[in-house]
Amino acid sequence: RAADVTPLILPIRGGTDGARLSFMGLPCPKPWNRGHGYHGPFEHITAEGMDKAVDVMIELVKLVCRNEMIKRLSR
Numbered sequence: 001r002a003a004d005v006t007p008l009i010l011p012i013r014g015g016t017d018g019a020r021l022s023f024m025g026l027p028c029p030k031p032w033n034r035g036h037g038y039h040g041p042f043e044h045i046t047a048e049g050m051d052k053a054v055d056v057m058i059e060l061v062k063l064v065c066r067n068e069m070i071k072r073l074s075r
Contacts, residue, residue, distance in 0.1 A: 002062075003055040 001007070011022070018028030034049030036042075 002059040003052065005052065005056055 021028045034053055035045040037044060
């Protein structure tokens with residue numbers, strides 16, 4: 001949400017590493033899923049989709065760093 005993206009939270013099937021890890025109990029979000037026409041001859045992602053994926057990843061890094069700082073300060 002901090003990157004102005006509404007999360008869509010639902011389980012998916014698939015052969016990705018993340019799908020396998022999630023099946024084993026480690027939730028693996030896929031925050032960069034901004035492509036179109038998957039697994040077909042016109043599979044692509046737009047420059048805007050890539051920009052938004054970068055925004056989401058930056059916000060995730062900020063969140064992890066903030067949580068790590070809180071852990072260190074609470075010791």
